[in-house]
Amino acid sequence: MTCEHVQELLAEFLERRLESDLESQVKLHLAQCQECRQELEVEKTLSQWLKSREVTPVSSEFSQILMSRLGVAIPKPPRWFEGLLELSNYWAPALAAALVVIFASRTLLDWFDQVRFFGHQAVIAVDNLPSSADISRLLPDSISSSYPLGTLLILVAIGAVTFGIIRLLKN
Amino acid sequence: MVHADDAALIKRFNKGDPEAFRDLVDRYKDLVHSVIRQTVPETNQAEDLAQEVFVRIYRGLDGFRGQSRLSSWIWRIAYRVCLSEIERIRRDRGIVSLDEQEFAVNPKLHPDLVDGSDALDNLATRDLWEAIFRELPARHRMILVLYYFRQLSYLEIAEVLDRPMGTIKSDLHRAKSALRKAYLHIKPSSK
Numbered sequence: 023m024t025c026e027h028v029q030e031l032l033a034e035f036l037e038r039r040l041e042s043d044l045e046s047q048v049k050l051h052l053a054q055c056q057e058c059r060q061e062l063e064v065e066k067t068l069s070q071w072l073k074s075r076e077v078t079p080v081s082s083e084f085s086q087i088l089m090s091r092l093g094v095a096i097p098k099p100p101r102w103f104e105g106l107l108e109l110s111n112y113w114a115p116a117l118a119a120a121l122v123v124i125f126a127s128r129t130l131l132d133w134f135d136q137v138r139f140f141g142h143q144a145v146i147a148v149d150n151l152p153s154s155a156d157i158s159r160l161l162p163d164s165i166s167s168s169y170p171l172g173t174l175l176i177l178v179a180i181g182a183v184t185f186g187i188i189r190l191l192k193n
Numbered sequence: 194m195v196h197a198d199d200a201a202l203i204k205r206f207n208k209g210d211p212e213a214f215r216d217l218v219d220r221y222k223d224l225v226h227s228v229i230r231q232t233v234p235e236t237n238q239a240e241d242l243a244q245e246v247f248v249r250i251y252r253g254l255d256g257f258r259g260q261s262r263l264s265s266w267i268w269r270i271a272y273r274v275c276l277s278e279i280e281r282i283r284r285d286r287g288i289v290s291l292d293e294q295e296f297a298v299n300p301k302l303h304p305d306l307v308d309g310s311d312a313l314d315n316l317a318t319r320d321l322w323e324a325i326f327r328e329l330p331a332r333h334r335m336i337l338v339l340y341y342f343r344q345l346s347y348l349e350i351a352e353v354l355d356r357p358m359g360t361i362k363s364d365l366h367r368a369k370s371a372l373r374k375a376y377l378h379i380k381p382s383s384k
Contacts, residue, residue, distance in 0.1 A: 030366050033340070064373040071322045072341030077227045080240055085218055088244055092251050 023051045028058050032065045114185050121179055199263035206254055214254070218247055221264075224343070225271055231338045232275045234327055235282055242278055246271050265352040268343075272335050272353060279331045325375045333368035340365060 028051045034040050035048050052058055202220075205213035226243040229236075236242065249270050257266060326334065332354065339345045339353060347365075351358040 026366075029370075030362060033365075061373065064376060065369065068322065068369065068372060069341060071319060072337060075227070075231055075342055077223050078230055078239075079223045080226045080243060084222055084240065084243070085215065088218060088247050089215070091244065092248060 023047050025051075025055060025058055028052070028055070029061050032058075032062055033069065036062075036065060036069060114182055117178065117182050121175065121182070124175065200259065203254065203257060203259065203263065214251060217250070217254075221267055222247070225267065228268065228271055228335075228338055228343065229275055229278075231342060232272075232331065232334045233278050233282075234323065236278050238278070242274050246274050249274070261352045262349065265349055268335075268339060268345075268353040269355065272331075275335065276331050321376065322372070325372055328375070329368055329371060333364060333371070336361060336365050337368055 028048055031040060031044065031048055035045065038045075040048065052062060198220075202213055202217050206217070222243065225246050226239055229242045229246070230239040233239070233242070246267070250267060253270075257263070326337070329337070335354070336350055339350050340347075345353070347358050347361050350365075351361045354361065356364075
């Protein structure tokens with residue numbers, strides 16, 4: 023076996039991919055040839071270095087940039103979801119506007135109630151004889167009943183905000 | 194010749210499945226990126242080059258007939274993109290193409306590797322290999338990367354580079370000899 027032939031086989035020799043006959047011949051040659059043994063050492067370090075190189079992932083936007091560059095449509099969500107999104111074009115802003123009106127109205131009403139309440143308290147203080155009937159009459163009627171309505175409004179508001187975020191992501 | 198999964202991907206693509214190409218990108222993007230980074234370590238545009246590879250794949254996939262492995266075809270495209278980038282870099286730096294030349298450490302690129310200064314002693318073996326590797330002709334770099342990093346066979350590399358298997362074997366041998374020569378020349382202590 024020539025040195026050139028042995029050196030061609032060193033990578034496969036290290037990987038133990040040679041037929042047993044050929045492997046024996048390489049071994050025999052290596053035992054007698056210092057130059058090829060030196061080549062084997064280089065092969066080992068080179069092989070270790072090249073194999074130790076790691077896969078370097080691309081950035082997370084890679085596919086999206088590529089698809090938009092190619093004009094390939096990004097996979098669409100299911101039809102029912104699309105429909106819901108289309109609907110949200112109309113009802114999300116309407117809902118948001120309604121919520122603003124409701125909250126503004128309630129704040130104004132509460133404010134008027136407070137003014138009325140303190141006004142009557144002042145009158146009662148002057149008379150110094152508050153009756154239970156007076157106080158219950160003066161308390162705003164809607165205080166206890168406003169809690170279920172408030173919860174509902176909060177849920178609706180969360181829904182509207184969620185759809186707003188979905189629309190932003192979609193765009 | 195085509196790997197079963199790859200064959201299914203191509204079939205889906207040809208049937209107009211919009212997800213097929215995305216799946217192909219997901220399967221190969223990190224590998225293509227890594228091979229480019231390793232073959233052209235001096236570039237800072239590896240991700241753009243990987244994009245270019247997939248653009249070419251997308252445009253050519255219709256005409257891919259499965260006469261070679263899909264992966265071999267992809268590596269061939271990657272190799273061409275790498276060659277263009279290496280040529281661009283060398284042109285920008287005013288260096289003659291080394292692609293078909295015999296290897297020698299280029300003093301223009303690595304003055305620290307040829308002046309015999311003490312800086313050499315401080316270079317770790319990995320850095321030294323890296324510096325020497327950068328000086329190899331592009332084809333030799335690609336062969337080394339495909340053979341060792343991707344662990345392709347001689348036959349597969351021959352498909353990728355469209356050269357006879359014997360040429361690939363002797364190129365690999367020459368690349369390693371050049372590395373060895375430079376390694377021993379630069380690192381006298383390892384003689």
